[in-house]
Amino acid sequence: MSTEVHINNKNSYNDTFAAYPKERALPYFLNKCALLYPDKIALQFHGRSLTYKVVYENSNKLASLLINNGIKVGDIVALALDRSPEMVISLLAILKAGAAYVPLDPEYPKDRIEFMLDDSSAKILLTSKKYHKHFQSEATEILIEDALEKIKTYSPDEPQISVSGENLAYILYTSGSTGKPKGVQIRHFNLVNFLLSMQKEPGITAEDKLLAVTTISFDIAGLELYLPLITGAQLILTNSDTAKDGRLLFDLVREEQITFMQATPYTWRMMLEAGWEDYLPIKILCGGEAMPKDLVNKLIHRTSALWNMYGPTETTIWSALKLITDDEYITIGKPIDNTQVYILDEALNNLTDGSIGEIFIAGEGVAKGYLNRDDLTKERFINDPFGEIPEAKMYRTGDLGKIRENGDIQCLGRIDHQVKVRGYRVELEEIEHALIKQNGIKEAVVIAREDTPGDPRLVGYVVLIDKENQTELKRSITEWQQGLLSVLPEYMVPDDFVLMEAIPITPNGKIDRKALPKPDYNIITRQGEYVAPRTDIEMQVAEVWQELMGREKISIFDNFFEIGGRSLVAVQIMARIEKLTGKRLPLATLFEHSTIEKLSLRLNVDAKSITWESLVPIKPKGSKMPLYIVHGAGLNVLLFNALAMNMDEEQPVYGLQAKGLNGIDEPLDVMEEIAANYNAEIIAQNPDGPYALAGYSLGGTIAYEMARQLMEMGKEVKMLALFDTYAKQTDIYDPFLKRILNRIWLFIMKLLYSFVLFVEDPKRTIEYKSLIIKRKIIRLYWRLFKGKEEKQEGFFAYDNEIDEASAKAKRNYFQKPINITVDLFKAKKKTFYMADFKYLGWRKFAMKGVNVHEIPGEHNTIFAPPNDKEFAVVLQQCLDRVAQTK
Structure with missing residues (x-):
């Protein structure tokens, strides 16, 4: 008999009703599957294979032993075992005994584990000889080695106890804002509904082989361990060392012909860096944190299916999912079975019109609440006003989101200070609570920074009780990190520390986290005196x-x-270094590794791990609206460094470099695709806007298309700045005769204007025209001989290919007028003919007008000293003006 649960809702995407046996506990499905596939391999672990019959019988026996040791339905059993078949059998046994388990990763700090044991009032601690008497608690300790020896004489039959869907299945502890973890109580029906939904979508069959890589202290391990075992699929379990090594994981996936795997973006990046290039027939689930666009582009062609997953621990693992394809926005899709997702404002009004609000989740996955935390349970688990089930709750996630036109849900990041690092949910206050207890620290604030796209890092900002010298500071940082490791998991320990005279405060008395500076990695080094190289690479x-x-x-x-x-x-330095070391680094590497010491350390990193994302943080620090500047035809974003450094201290500046500079990614040759690629990276870093865009030369046209696309999305573009960019409309759609006549006329005008330029400045005109002719010869040579192998070597190997792709994009781009104001920064000195010297052709495209700002220099020198200072002042004035407009 199935208990039907149905919630009527006016949002069609929330109509997720699916009948399921709510009264059944998870062991019913595990046992049923084991009896159906007794001789099939259920579990494999580094050379060991166990059939469904063996897993079924051993878990039954161990459950009986637990019952004989006083475990009753509803009791709590803690589990602290290394990853192994015994760990899986123990989890099944606890559930079959009617108890709820508390998963403890032995690699976690001892104090943290002991807190969980005490807070959960665990009756038994099931562990191994390796950890015998390692943890202090009131729980009775049972060693798995002794237990397995005792149960050899036990009956293999299922224990005759009654476990219902309402009973607790597990209590999983997550990071807590009070400095202590909080236990989330998940019932059997929560878990069963989730697993049965996952069976259908993304979908798993008895023929699949699932690779389990996640620690049991991370709730998503529930999918990996139980989904295959209720389906008849094969569970391939890895040890913790393999799970942390991208190369070993990648080898395991190929050798074992894995068809199903779940992991965080961090793990997928590790595997890609290990050399994953070819297609694999594997269905992959990616979740735990936002899925970056660049990761989608890399994974989608290498796998049979890519699913984006979303859900907090409090609503049972995953609550929404989306099959990602090439041409879609990255969303979290729609809710799973018997789950509702609402976007609500502060008054709990349902925002179904696409407005941004907080994500609330209701339905069968909502947990019972937090163990021993009634106050927090009442705060986060509130009555569901949209459902028809009395007393039903919905969970306040703290995530921002909105409903897109197609009904998909888009997650836009956190409201509070909870963050995701390598897939783990982290309460920053918990780290701060631990950090303030370290020696010498008076105040502490922790934030997650992503100065390098795709690499979020925790940074601790501290005010000391007494100032220390640099040597003592270096020793103190080491001591702080060691102290934090004794009470926090490794992923919660800050990578970097910044000393502050005082923590910045907003006018209303709150910590101004946006004003916290980017770490200065030279903080503990000597400055002003010469320090000689210490290593061969330096x-x-x-x-x-x-x-x-x-x-x-x-x-x-x-x-x-x-x-x-x-x-x-x-450019010369990077070319020489590549020739000497064989390693090709992006020019933008110098923004983050601007000393010999740092650049040398970067060269010691595996080449495959070098980041080539388009978005480059030039000057990410600052509280003002960020400025995003697109590269010109030379592809070089270092040009913008001097400009950025001469702007306001609080003005963040980012550059956008071309795709394909690494010689691996294909360069884009369609203007709309180039703009969409850059927009995706900007939105991933800054989802809410508003946006200030700029572009130099060719980059101005790209920035214009980016603005058009952002406006179509409903994003606010506060400023579109064009740095000496001419708006030349393509003529490829004109009649042939008209096109030929126009080109002849343009050639004549350019030739005549060259004589004018020669009279004004003969030396500079000859230099400039020589450079143009040289570039054209190089481009022609590349077109004719691009297939030759020697043209694909060295630092400049791919510049011509990208240059040609960009030129093609410009030639084919039909520019449409948009409802925007253009701020045109025009070089005072002319170096080439233009049909419109005043507005550079932009009046017919900028429907709200063109503001012209003359800046010193010519097209190629507007960023060079001393022109950069005057340029920066004018640009900053414009940015500040538009930022204040409504």
Whole structure:
């Protein structure tokens, strides 16, 4: 008999009713499957294979032993075992005994585990000889080795006890804002509804082989361990060392022909960096944190299916899912069976019109609440006003979201200070609570920064009781990290620390987290005096810098930009380093690794782990509206560094570099696709806007298309700044005769204007025209001989390919007028003919008008000193003006 649960809702995406046996506990489905596939391999672990019959009988026996040791339905049993078949059998046995389990990862800090044991009032701790008497608690300790020896004489039959869907299945502890973890109580019917829904979508069959990589202290392990075992599929379990090594995981997936795997974006990146290039017939689930666009682009062509998963622990693992395809926004899709997702405002009004609100989740997955935390349960689990079941609850997630036109739910990040790091949910207050207890710290604030896209890092900002010298500080940071590791998991320990005189405060008295500066990785080094290279690689890099920058000595701690480094010499440096080391680094590497020491450390990293994302943080610090600048035809974003550094201290600036600079990714040759790729990275970093876009030369046209697309999405574009960009409409759609006549006319005008330029400045005109001719010869040569192998080697190997793709995109782009104001920054000195010298062709495209700002220099020197300072002042004034407009 099935208990039908149905909630009527005016939102069609929430009409997720599916009948299921709510009264049945999980062991019913495990046992049923085991009896159906007795001789099939159920569980495999590094050379060991166990059939469904063996797993079924051993878990029954161990359940009987627990019952004989006083365990009753509703009791709590804690489990602290290394990843192994015995761990899986023990979990099944606890459930079959009618108890709820508390999963304890032995690698977690001892104090944290002991808190969980005490808070849960666990009656038994099931562990191994390895951890015998390691944890202090009131629980009776049973060693798995002794238990397995005792149960050899036990009956293999199922224990005759009554476990219902209302009974607790597990209590899983998550990070807590009070400094202590909080236990989430999940009932059997919560778990059963989830697993049965997952059986249908994403879908799993008895022929699948699922690779389980997640620690049991992370709730998503519930899918990995139980979904295959209620389906007849094969569960491949890894040990913790393999789960942390992308190379070993990748090898295991290929060798075992895995068809189903779930992991966080962090794990998928590890596997990609391990050399995953070819297609694998594997269905993958990605969740735990936002799925970046670049990761989608890499995974989608390498797998049979890519699913984006979403859900907090409090609503049982995953609550919404989405099959990701090439041409879609990355959303979390729609709710799973018997689940409702609402977007509500502060007054709990249902926002079905696409407005942004907080995500609330209702339905069969909602947990019973937090163990021993009635106050927090009442705060987070509130009455569901939209359902028809009396006293039904919905969970306040703290995530922002909205409903898209197609009914998909889009998650837009956190409201509070809870963050995701490597897939783990982290309460920053818990880290701060632990950090303030460390020696010498008076105040502490922790935030997650993503200065490098795709690499979120925890940063601790501390105010000391007494100031320390640099040597003592270095020792103190080491001590703080060691102290935190004794009470927090490794993923919750900050990577970097910043010393503050005082924590910045907003006018209303709250901590101003946006004002917290980017870490200065030189904080504990000496400044102002020469420090010689200490390693061979530092010596190599120092020699290159000194030669190409014309300096006799450069300290390993000298900043490239502060000692006069410019984009042209940066290109030369990177080209020379690639020739010497064989490693190709993005030019933008110098923003984050601007000293010989840092660049040398970067060169020691595996080449496959080097990031080539388009979005580059040039100057990410600051509380003002960020400015995003698109590269010009030269593809170089280092040009914008001097401009950024001369702008307001609180003005964040990001650059956008071309896709394909690494020689692996295919360069894009359609303007709309280039703009969409850059927008995706901007939105992933800054989902809410508003946006200030800029582009130099060709980049101005790309920025224009980006603005058009963002506006179509309903995003607010506060500013579109074009740096000496001419709006030349493509003529490929014109009649042939008209096109030929126009081109002849343009050629004549350019030739005539060249004589004017020659009279005004003969030397500069010859230099400029020579450069143009040289570029055209290189491009023609590349087109004719691009198939030759030698053209695909060296630092400049792919620049011509990208340059040609960009030129093609420009040639084919039909520019449409949009309802926007353009701020045109026009070089005072002319270097080429233009049909419209005043507005550079933008009046017919910018429907709200063109604001013209003349800046010193010519097209190629507007970013060079001293022009950069005046340019920066004018640009900052414009940004501040538009930021204040409504």
